[in-house]
Amino acid sequence: MSLDLPTGVERRRFDGRGRLATRGDPVYGEPQDADGWRAWDAGRSKLGAMLELGMDVGLVGGEGVLYLGAASGTTVSHVADFAGPTYAVEFAPRPTRDLLSVAESRPNLFPLLKDAREPRTYAHVVEADLDCIVQDVATRGQARVALRNRQFLASDGRLLAAIKARSEDVLDDPETVFENTLEALREGYEILETQRLDRFHDDHLAVVAEPRSEMAAER
Template sequence: MSELPVGVERRDIGGETGLATQGPPAYGEPTDEEGWRRWNPRRSKLGAMLASGMDTGLAGGETVLYLGAAAGTTVSHVADFSGPTYAVEFAPRPVRDLLDVAEERDRLFPLLKDARNPETYAHVVEPVDAIVQDVATRGQAEVALANREFLRDDGRLLMAVKARSEDVTADPEAVFDDVVGTLSEGYEILERERLEPYHTDHLGVVARPR
């Protein structure tokens, strides 16, 4: 079991022990009297990677580019223990919720942009220590390759691959192999692991830029 980043702990909240970060509630998650809030791995691919013991390389305090932030469920936890956190989401409706989450987090910067077009936010995002990607679209590897320019040479890509977003009819393991193969054009794959039982037909990938 790899070490958790500083700012992420396993705590008993509401009679259940699991991952938690310390910060303002964001989506109705259980909290304790010390301001810790439960990070449910069934609602978070990165949470599932950490709960599964994958070595994400996160220590706490990193600058992060989060691709596919949606309404902010996972990225709110990331911003609790990281440094500046750039949250990219292309759908206007969830971005409204993301803006509410960011109001109480001065390190979280929402960007209404499409992760497939990083040139549209290249003037805003500084070099980052980690890219967290949870983008449910065809061409997930291509998104990671396109955003590689932001990642420091010693940084990490933490990616959740959703098989059904690539091909709903194909065998998930074959899809994972194809995505990882394309990803290898720009990244060295350090670890890959299925995210069951937390998420069906998802693969967690840890990689670093070549």
């Protein structure tokens, strides 16, 4: 199935091959074309992989985004190229330094050196009613992170999460980890679509979800 890409994301030719691309300053040595488009490497980006696999991520371009686990900005740089205000949370100082450089040419990208498990520490900065949370934290308790940050999402917003099985339990069967994580997520989200990302990222499950209205409060 082929779904529309968000405005600001196109399929362009690089070295004779059609690849996803956004327009902006290069960040990680990715190929660029003469019109200022830069290739979006799905092998280095879970959101890129979700788009390559044709998942219905619900992005149209221009969204307000909270990105959890921004690292040095590989994926969030592409997000900021096509989205609106993009809040990028990362708790490790070293990659956050790189993220600050990525933000220099992207006035809509706001790096936050914060722990995604503690949303109260950035709730005064991040706006409410965002269209989208992108989550790629690779830490134990990935469902809890998504539930705690649900407060920032509009009622019709989307959670786009990449769940890494080995971050929850190195020994457990990934399928079991994914089932348990989805069960935990259902406390605050309705799961719309899931897909294994193994073609691009081993033992990762991509999840598209929307907030459930009946969840009383964040935990």
